[in-house]
Amino acid sequence: MTDNPLLAYGGWLAETPADWPDPAWAAAHRAFVDIVAVIIPGAVEPVTRLVFATVKDWGAGPAAAIGQGAQLxxxxxxxxxxTAAHALxxxxxxxxxxxxxxxxxxxAILALAEQEGASGRDCLDAYIAGLQILGRVGQGVNPTHRNRGWxxxxTVGAIGTAAACARLLRLDARQAAYAVSMATSMAAGFMSQFGTMTKPLHAGLAARSGVLAASLARNGLDAGLATLDGPTGMNRLMVGPDYEQLRDTLTHVEHGQNLRFETAQVGKPLLLLSSGLKLKxxxxxxxxxxAMDGLSDLLAAHGFAANEVEAVHVRAPVTHLNNLMYQVPEDGLQAKFSLExxxxxxxxTGNATLADFTDEAARxxxxxxxxxRIHRHPVDKAEGEFPTEVEVVLKDGRRFETAVPWPAGSLARPFTExxxxxxxxxxxxxxxxxDELAAVRRALADLPQLPGISALTRPLAGKFAS
Structure with missing residues (x-):
């Protein structure tokens, strides 16, 4: 046992056997299906093409730059x-x-798996382990870290990805701790980038950082062991100098975010199962x-048209509304962060699809x-304390309302297969x-049994139509 979170996480990553419960394997598998689905159209987005154009001459290698026709x-x-995964x-x-x-x-896992010749099951194992550390670090600095604009x-993504890569590379406990520590030196990104190309770049930078940190640790680079909770650790620098006061005066804890790094029970509960993912x-x-789910539900139940609507009132946690900063979006990127x-x-249209978030569509x-006609009513409560309430007022005086505590795709309302x-x-x-799309679909369906990841990445390596 250790109170040092870096040593606790490194030991857990190195020593925990890959005997996860069947629902965890299944949830990780579903996460890969979902993310590959999203990466494919994301690969042809301008931001991804620009990132690829920047790095394409910096060194060929064994890993597919999906949709770009190159190995890097x-x-x-x-x-x-x-970047492609987050572009949309x-x-x-x-x-x-x-x-x-x-x-x-x-x-990060897929790129490193191609380099190392890892199996599909190895990838899922690294994902489950990395997600756990990503969650534990997040619980140690949130909700304040994110609420203050990180x-x-x-930030947390780079650190969790280093953990996943350490697991895939089978680093020992000290090396894994160093990898996680090293990633804190690569963890950065401000919410002020939302609505710009740099926001999806953040995901790419975090993925790159995980590969780099774990690889450096494998080759002998050491790192500090106080970078999460030391006098100048992540908690005090990326939460704030009032970190201890905030931690000690918390009155409501959501998603395990208690401003403490869990060290006694790193793997219990398994966060992939207890919290789950929110697929979109x-x-x-x-x-x-x-709010969009609630309005969809009211439309389905009552069948009104847009021209009949006098007002839509949305009562939602202020943290949600703060993320939706564009009330009159000017392009497709801003539209993604617009409640209106x-x-x-x-x-x-009764829906919102990829085609609705182009610049042309947004205008x-x-x-x-x-x-x-869309009115925001911020509520100073956490999302678990207050469901989003949607009220529709029609021009003829009728009113319809609903409350939505969980979005579709969450643990409470999961997608069907x-x-x-x-x-x-x-x-x-x-x-x-x-034929290539069919090959990708087969490989994804068979991911837990793939002896090597190339069956999935090979048909993704060509240049996609844009």
Whole structure:
């Protein structure tokens, strides 16, 4: 036993056997299906193409830069593919860390697995272990870390991804601790980048950092053992100098975010099962999803049209509304962080798809008149304390309302297998030749049994149609 979180995490990563319960293997498998579905269209996004154009001449290697027609060194492949994974904001959320977890974990694991010749089961094992540490670090600095403007996908994500890569490389306890520590020196990213190309780049940078930190540790680089909770550790630098006061005066804890690094029971509960992932129904910021689900439910139940609506009132946690900073979005990226735009999509089309978040779609003239009808009512409570309430007022005086505590795709409202694969089909249509797409689908379905990951990555290595 140790009170030092780095040593506790390193020991757990090195010594925990890969005998996860069947539901954990299944959940990890579903996460890979979902993220590969999202990476494929993300690979042709301008931000991903620009990142690839920047790194493509920096060294060839064994790992596919998905959709780019090139093989790169593992860190650069992780950078490109991580950016693609987050480019559309269609990737999952993970509450303990308040981060997009799979977008950073899976690209790093896949790139390193190609380099190392690891199996599909090895990848799933590294994912489960890395997600646990990602969550434990997130619980140690959140909710304050994220509420104060750090993008946890970039910060906590880099550290959790280093843990996953340490697991895949089978580092010993000290090396794994060094890898996790080293990643704190690569952990950075501000929420002020939301609505720009740098926001998805954060996921790519975190994926790259995980590969780099674990690889350096394997080759003998050491690191400090007080970078999480020392006098100048992550908690005091990236939460704040009032860290201890905040920790000691917490009155409500959500998702295990108690501003303490768990060291006694690192692996219990297994966060993949106790908290689960939030797979996304819509390709925009998850903070809008409860409201969009609620409006969808009211539309389905009552069948009103957009031109009948006098007002839509949304009562939601202030932290959700703060993430949705664009009330009148000017382009597709800003539209992803707009409550008004997301709800306008539901009112006008009954859905919100990838096609709704292009620059052209975001500027549709018939959407803007709806924005003033959508009213925000921030509630100073955490999301677990207060469900998002949606009230629709029609011009004829009728009122309909609902409350949504959990979005579709969450542990409480999981996707069916049919919904998961329907999302895959919707994301990938027209981007790969039919035979290659079929090969990807087969490899994903068989991922736990793949002796090597190339069956999945090979058909993804060509240049996709844009």
């Amino acid at each position: 060194a593992a860190p650069w492949a992780a950078l490109v593919n991580g 904001d269609f990737d999952d959320n993970f509450d303990p860390a308040k981060a997009h977890a799979t977008a950073v974990l899976a690209p 993008h946890a996908t970039a 129904r819509f390709p925009n910021c998850g903070s809008a999803h409860r 735009y997301g709800l306008a999509c539901i009112l006008k 549709r003239p018939d959407f803007a008149p709806l924005y003033p 049919a919904q998961l694969w329907a999302k895959f089909d919707g994301c990938t249509a027209g981007l790969l030749p039919p």
